[in-house]
Amino acid sequence: MQESADVVVVGAGVTGCGVARQLATDRDVLVVDRSGVAAEATGRAAGLVAPTLFYKDAPDVARHANAFFREFDGTRHFEFTERDRYDLVTEDGVSDASADAERLADLGFPVEFLDAEEIERRVPRFVVDNYAAGVHYGDTGWVDPYSYTVALKRDAEARGATFAVGVEVTGVEPGRVETTDGIVECADVVVAAGWRTRDLVDADLPLAAYRTQCVVLEPEEPLGDDFPLGRLGDRGLYFRPEHNGDLLIGGSHQRMADPTGASTQADESFEREIALTVPEILRGFDHAGLVNGWAGVDSATPDARPVVDRVDGVVVAAGFNGLGIMISPAAHAAVTELVAEEEEAPFDRSVFALDRFEGGGDFELTTTSDL
Ligand SMILES: Cc1cc2nc3c(=O)[nH]c(=O)nc-3n(C[C@H](O)[C@H](O)[C@H](O)COP(=O)(O)OP(=O)(O)OC[C@H]3O[C@@H](n4cnc5c(N)ncnc54)[C@H](O)[C@@H]3O)c2cc1C
Known part of the structure; x- marks a missing residue:
């Protein structure tokens, strides 16, 4: 070397x-x-990309990240898949979500607050019974x-x-x-x-290590080309479509004092939780197949x-x-x-x-x- x-x-x-x-x-x-x-x-x-949501108090950071993925798209086989995002909230989260959406819209981001019925009208595969409203982001997407x-x-x-x-x-x-x-x-x-x-x-x-997990499910009918990203804040879960119409869904945070040797497989308990939750929130998953699941360790502040x-x-x-x-x-x-x-x-x-x-x-x- x-x-x-x-x-x-x-x-x-x-x-x-x-x-x-x-x-x-x-x-x-x-x-x-x-x-x-x-x-x-x-x-x-x-691979979910939503800087506007996570850097809502640092809009220049979000703008820079959003612009880069679009500029870099097409470079050396890299693809940025643009997809809208809906973050669903229960009654408790309505006032924060609506204030955030209004502020981001005022800053020029394509963000809007919607009631649950409007979200279900736009994305018929969503079951919104347990949610009061949501925030729609028009500048999100995903990468491999x-x-x-x-x-x-x-x-x-x-x-x-x-x-x-x-x-x-x-x-x-x-x-x-x-x-x-x-x-x-x-x-x-x-x-x-x-x-x-x-x-x-x-x-x-101030760095901690934590383990987090993902699962991919194959629905009865593949998700369409316009199926969005989403998050269920109350359950700590997020999801996005795969190119073949499968659903990737992730969540769970386990702090680890020493992650050396932490399992890279998804836990059975997490897979079970997902199998029970997804049919409650998305239509067409009652008989979904489990494609795969995995876990990884990231650092936190x-x-x-x-x-x-x-x-x-x-x-x-x-x-x-x-x-x-x-x-x-x-x-x-x-x-x-x-x-x-x-x-x-x-x-x-x-x-x-x-x-x-x-x-x-x-x-x-x-x-x-x-x-
Ligand atoms: C299951 C899961 C889902 C996630 N989903 C998303 C998502 O949807 N969107 C998103 O933005 N982020 C997501 N993340 C977070 C994202 O993966 C991490 O924040 C990001 O990859 C961190 O990148 P990094 O390069 O800093 O660290 P790492 O990817 O961990 O890379 C660190 C590298 O350092 C090397 N290294 C460590 N010690 C040494 C050493 N002593 N000598 C030499 N090399 C060393 C390691 O081998 C490793 O390759 C997810 C993470 C996980 C685990």
């Missing part, structure tokens, strides 16, 4: 590959990964996280970045990375190592936003809280700004700053269903 580089990026998930792509335009970048490209959380993600990350990696390589896969980083310090394949001297280090980031950075980072900041002389990008695919364009831009030490990102990256937190990893998990 090379003994020096301008920048060493630890981790070849969606964060590391996109960071490498952006930095490689004018730097010699080496990406090191212990397992493989998109081999951990990234390759297990569901693996192909997206491979496209970012190929673009990075075309710009001169090098990838060393199967090499573990055992220590980082400013200007120096220690690996199982030797030492690399560098001007800068970016640690994008998912939940393992906290083991590499010598600081009390107290407010469900990542830390993208310089910490003890190295750049850290971790704590994506189940949103690391959709917010990746903003993470890539924020890291680039930190490395370049110049204002480059088209938004204020203080939303990702470490100093918004006080302590380390001992905190209550905020799940994306709470946002």
Whole structure:
């Protein structure tokens, strides 16, 4: 392996590959990964993209992410599938949902508050009996996280970045990375190592690891080309269609002190929960088939936003809280700004700053269903 580089990026998930792509335009970048490209959380993600919803208080971050997926569409076989999204709420959530929708619409986002009957009229497969209303997003969609990350990696390589896969980083310090394949001297280090980031950075980072799961169901009749993304906030579940008309549905958050060896299969109890829930909310799933299910481990912070900041002389990008695919364009831009030490990102990256937190990893998990 090379003994020096301008920048060493630890981790070849969606964060590391996109960071490498952006930095490689004018730097010699080496990406090191212990397992493989998109081999951990990234390759297990569901791929839903809804930055407007999850960054409603940081509209420039959402705008940047939304624009990137559309611009990158078609690059190296990457496809962004545009699909509307409906987030259903019970009576308790009506006033917050309607205020959020109004505010986002005022900011120019294609978002509207609808009553449950109108949602069912628009999406006849929805059974809205248990819901009072919902928010419709017209700027959402989904990606295949693996192909997206491979496209970012190929673009990075075309710009001169090098990838060393199967090499573990055992220590980082400013200007120096220690690996199982030797030492690399560098001007800068970016640690994008998912939940393992906290083991590499010598600081009390507010990062926790949690396991989350997905299941794919084959309905009696395939979902149509216009079937939307959705979320049932009260049940902590989200869903999207597959290209073949199957349904991907995900949720469940289990905090893990040490996720080493955590099962990558979906739990039977989760599959049972899904089998019981889906027919209550979607028509045509009474005799659905279970296609497959899986689980993955992501890292979380107290407010469900990542830390993208310089910490003890190295750049850290971790704590994506189940949103690391959709917010990746903003993470890539924020890291680039930190490395370049110049204002480059088209938004204020203080939303990702470490100093918004006080302590380390001992905190209550905020799940994306709470946002
Ligand atoms: C089941 C599931 C569903 C999800 N659904 C969505 C979704 O719908 N939308 C969305 O936006 N996000 C979703 N996510 C979240 C998303 O997958 C993550 O936030 C994102 O992939 C994080 O990317 P990352 O590159 O930061 O980390 P990772 O993908 O975990 O990559 C970190 C990399 O670092 C490497 N590494 C770690 N330690 C070392 C070391 N010491 N030396 C060398 N390499 C190292 C690992 O091998 C790994 O490849 C989901 C996640 C899961 C698990």
